[in-house]
Structure formats: C-alpha cells, structure tokens
Amino acid sequence: MYSFELERPTRLADAVKxxxxxxxxxxxxxxxTLIPTLKQRxxxxxxxxxxxxxxxxxxxKTEGGTLTVGGGxxxxxxxxxxxxxxALAALAGNIGDPAVRNRGxxxxxxxxxxxxxxxxAAALASGATLVTDRREIAADDFFQGMFSxxxxxxxxxxxxxxxxxEAANYQKFEQPASRFAxxxxxxxxxxxxxxxxxxxxxEEGVFRWSEAETALSADFRAEAVQGLSVPxxxxxxxxxGSKAYRAHxxxxxxxxxxxxxxx
Amino acid sequence: xTQVSMTxxxxxxxxxxxxxxxxxxxxxxxxxxxxxxxxCDTSQCGACVVHVDGKAVKSCTIFALExxxxxxxxxxxxxxxxxxxxxxxxxxxxxxGLQCGFCTPGMVMSAAALLKENPKPSEAEVRDYLxxxxxxxxxxHNIVKAIxxxxxxxxxxxxxx
Ligand SMILES: Cc1cc2nc3c(=O)[nH]c(=O)nc-3n(C[C@H](O)[C@H](O)[C@H](O)COP(=O)(O)OP(=O)(O)OC[C@H]3O[C@@H](n4cnc5c(N)ncnc54)[C@H](O)[C@@H]3O)c2cc1C
Ligand code: FES
Ligand code: FES
Numbered sequence: 550m551y552s553f554e555l556e557r558p559t560r561l562a563d564a565v566k567x568x569x570x571x572x573x574x575x576x577x578x579x580x581x582t583l584i585p586t587l588k589q590r591x592x593x594x595x596x597x598x599x600x601x602x603x604x605x606x607x608x609x610k611t612e613g614g615t616l617t618v619g620g621g622x623x624x625x626x627x628x629x630x631x632x633x634x635x636a637l638a639a640l641a642g643n644i645g646d647p648a649v650r651n652r653g654x655x656x657x658x659x660x661x662x663x664x665x666x667x668x669x670a671a672a673l674a675s676g677a678t679l680v681t682d683r684r685e686i687a688a689d690d691f692f693q694g695m696f697s698x699x700x701x702x703x704x705x706x707x708x709x710x711x712x713x714x715e716a717a718n719y720q721k722f723e724q725p726a727s728r729f730a731x732x733x734x735x736x737x738x739x740x741x742x743x744x745x746x747x748x749x750x751x752e753e754g755v756f757r758w759s760e761a762e763t764a765l766s767a768d769f770r771a772e773a774v775q776g777l778s779v780p781x782x783x784x785x786x787x788x789x790g791s792k793a794y795r796a797h798x799x800x801x802x803x804x805x806x807x808x809x810x811x812x
Numbered sequence: 813x814t815q816v817s818m819t820x821x822x823x824x825x826x827x828x829x830x831x832x833x834x835x836x837x838x839x840x841x842x843x844x845x846x847x848x849x850x851x852c853d854t855s856q857c858g859a860c861v862v863h864v865d866g867k868a869v870k871s872c873t874i875f876a877l878e879x880x881x882x883x884x885x886x887x888x889x890x891x892x893x894x895x896x897x898x899x900x901x902x903x904x905x906x907x908x909g910l911q912c913g914f915c916t917p918g919m920v921m922s923a924a925a926l927l928k929e930n931p932k933p934s935e936a937e938v939r940d941y942l943x944x945x946x947x948x949x950x951x952x953h954n955i956v957k958a959i960x961x962x963x964x965x966x967x968x969x970x971x972x973x
C-alpha cells in the first residue's frame with residue numbers, strides 16, 4: 550500500500566468537508582473492497598475518510614411502504630434488521646462470509662458497482678433511490694456500467710430508500726471461489742409491474758431484463774419466462790463460465806426467483 | 813504516525829501506527845501476538861480472523877486505527893484462566909480439527925463468534941458460517957465436528973463422509 554492519512558470523523562458534515570478540500574481523498578466504508586485494492590496499489594489516495602464512526606449513516610428503518618438503509622450500514626445489520634423486506638435481508642445475509650458482512654457496507658457496495666455484486670441487483674430491481682450528501686439519484690440512473698456510477702468525486706451515499714414490494718426474491722448462483730454472484734437475479738413485484746435486475750452476467754454490469762419484466766407483469770409465474778432468453782453477446786465470458794452459460798443462467802435464475810418470491 | 817490504543821484480550825495496548833497499518837500487522841509486529849495468522853492478505857482465507865467489539869473480522873482487512881478504543885480478542889486470549897484449552901480449542905484437539913494448524917486460530921475465532929450468536933448450530937449452519945475460513949489440510953469435516961462438539965451436541969451421528 551502507498552502511504553495515506555486516515556481520518557475518522559464522527560459527523561457526516563465533517564466527512565463531507567474532508568472529502569471536498571484539495572487533498573485527494575476517498576471515502577472508506579467497510580474496506581472489504583478498498584483495502585484489497587489499496588494493497589494491490591490500484592488506488593493511491595492521499596487520504597481516506599472512514600465513514601465507520603458516523604452514527605447518522607447507520608441503521609435500518611421502515612416507514613410506510615419504504616425501507617431506508619443508512620449508507621454506512623454493514624451487511625450483517627441489514628440481514629438482521631431488514632425484516633420488513635425479507636428478500637433484501639436474505640441477500641445481505643448471503644454476501645461473502647460473516648467477517649465480510651460485519652464490515653462491508655451497502656454504500657460501499659453500491660459505490661463500487663462490481664459487476665458481480667449483489668446489492669446493485671436489489672437496488673435496481675426495487676427502483677431504489679440513492680440519497681447522497683448532495684442529491685437523490687434513482688437506481689435507474691445510478692449504475693453506469695462496470696465499476697462506474699453517477700457519483701461525483703467525494704460524493705457520499707448517505708442512505709438508500711427501497712420501496713417494499715408485494716413479493717420479491719434474489720437468486721444467486723455463487724462463484725464458489727470469490728463468493729460473489731456468477732449470475733444473480735433479483736425479481737420484485739410492485740402494484741405497477743414487475744422489475745427484474747441481473748448481476749454477474751453482463752459486461753455492462755447490472756441490468757434490467759425488460760422482456761422478462763413485461764412477461765412477468767402480465768403473468769407472475771415462472772412459466773411466463775419460459776422461452777425467453779438474453780443474447781449471449783455482451784455477457785461476461787471467463788474461466789468460471791462462458792457467455793452462453795451465463796446467458797442461460799439468467800433465465801434459470803429468473804424462474805427460480807419468481808417461483809420463490811414472497812412478500 | 814498516530815497513536816492508537818485499544819484493549820487486546822482484556823489488556824490495554826497502544827502503539828504508533830501509520831494510516832495504512834493493518835490491524836493484523838499491529839497485532840503481530842507491534843504487540844508480538846503472532847497467533848493471528850496471515851494466510852492470504854487478500855481477504856479470502858480467514859486465518860487472520862479476530863473479534864473487534866465481539867464481531868468476527870478479518871484483521872488483514874481493517875486498519876489498526878479503525879480499532880481505536882475497541883475491545884479486540886485474539887487467539888492468545890482464548891485459553892482458560894489456568895492456561896488449559898477452552899472448550900472450542902479442546903474440541904479441535906479431541907476431534908482432530910487441525911493438521912498443520914495454520915488456519916486454526918481463524919477457525920477457532922470464527923467458531924467462537926458463531927457459538928455466541930447461535931449456541932446450538934446445525935451442521936449446515938456451521939459449514940455456512942465457515943464460508944470465509946479456508947483450510948487446506950483437514951477437508952473441514954473434523955473442524956465442523958469439533959465445533960458441533962464444542963456446542964455440546966452429540967457428534968457420534970456425524971459419520972465421516
Ligand atoms: C471474501 C469476500 C467476499 C465477498 N462476497 C461478496 C458477495 O458475495 N456479494 C457482494 O455483493 N459483495 C461481496 N463482497 C464485497 C463486499 O460486499 C464489500 O463490502 C463491498 O463491495 C464494498 O463495501 P465496503 O463498505 O467494504 O466498501 P469499501 O471497500 O470501503 O469501499 C468501496 C468503494 O466505495 C467507496 N465508498 C465506500 N462507502 C461509500 C459511501 N457510503 N458512499 C460513497 N462511496 C463509498 C470507496 O471510496 C471505494 O471506492 C465480498 C468481499 C470479500 C472480501
Ligand atoms: S490473511 Fe486475512 S483473510 Fe487471509
Ligand atoms: S489445518 Fe492446515 S490449513 Fe487447516
């Protein structure tokens with residue numbers, strides 16, 4: 550690792566100030582992605598601003614039909630406290646391993662937008678709103694391709710608002726070495742239609758499978774996606790699975806998610 | 813350099829660290845607690861698992877400064893007060909839950925975290941909890957057996973696969 554200063558503010562306002570002055574700074578969430586990145590010298594900030602000590606960024610609360618998760622909330626807390634949105638709690642409880650879940654945060658996961666990460670699928674399928682220190686961003690506008698998001702430099706995800714669906718489920722076909730999703734599909738049924746988000750599969754990162762959404766909005770049964778498929782072109786192909794294999798898995802995991810969907 | 817202070821295995825510990833100093837480095841190189849092993853240094857293997865404020869974390873993937881003021885528990889603090897092995901450690905010995913022993917500190921710390929959350933886990937729950945702890949020797953079976961035994965459950969029924 551290159552050398553850097555580590556700041557640990559306890560108020561959001563102080564973190565925002567530290568991230569906006571002239572020192573080249575990055576927010577540090579749980580560090581479960583950023584620390585390995587720093588070790589590989591793939592990033593060389595002059596300063597890290599840890600968000601872990603900021604109480605106002607933590608916690609899960611439900612109001613009306615919306616579940617709000619603080620941007621600095623670890624996966625383990627979401628798994629334990631997001632009972633109002635069971636598919637989301639289950640997704641969080643199945644990220645990585647217990648030690649990763651005790652540190653890794655929702656804000657870090659969404660900001661990183663790893664093409665195989667789980668939370669991006671939940672946020673996109675739920676039509677979530679990402680709240681930052683300066684604005685609100687709809688999930689549909691937030692994810693902009695592998696490792697790329699609408700966030701500006703130094704912008705902090707302070708909370709994520711999930712409209713709670715009538716029924717939902719996330720199916721993750723795990724890549725056993727990394728424990729990320731080889732392909733993961735999140736299906737969420739709302740009164741105005743069904744949303745289907747796919748992670749792990751595309752070279753463009755997380756995406757909505759609109760054909761399946763149309764079919765499932767008309768008929769919310771696994772059979773409704775029978776015969777539909779995503780093209781292998783544009784899928785990720787690597788030693789863990791070919792493009793065609795991933796494209797096939799998208800259909801399989803979507804059907805499983807619909808069959809398992811619960812409120 | 814910044815001074816960091818924390819409680820390690822019940823005793824006050826302090827030292828000067830850089831921003832980039834990992835908790836694993838602080839424990840091993842500054843406090844001489846080399847029971848915490850660094851197997852991969854890439855957050856994959858779990859040999860470095862310690863508890864920070866009661867929660868299992870990979871000490872190679874948290875900075876020492878982030879543990880400022882925390883209660884840290886490492887393998888060195890696990891034995892009983894009289895120096896004898898604690899229930900989990902003894903079960904690892906009794907059930908041959910280790911061979912080379914490299915992964916064992918992390919396994920024992922993860923097992924301790926599991927049994928605190930879930931005192932009578934099923935075999936599947938033990939295996940699931942150990943997802944982030946890799947062992948290249950045992951094939952896991954005897955580790956799982958040891959943890960079930962440590963939880964007071966009868967392991968006679970778990971035949972070798
Ligand atoms: C062994 C292992 C297995 C894993 N398995 C999975 C898995 O199955 N599924 C999965 O989805 N993920 C998995 N992960 C990744 C894990 O979920 C990470 O926690 C997550 O990707 C990053 O979150 P973090 O809080 O650790 O962020 P960090 O590593 O601290 O930061 C990641 C990036 O986000 C930025 N950032 C952090 N917080 C914020 C914020 N609030 N606002 C804006 N930017 C921010 C940082 O500057 C950095 O660029 C795994 C990780 C490991 C080590
Ligand atoms: S040394 Fe920390 S996870 Fe392997
Ligand atoms: S006993 Fe050798 S790695 Fe587990």
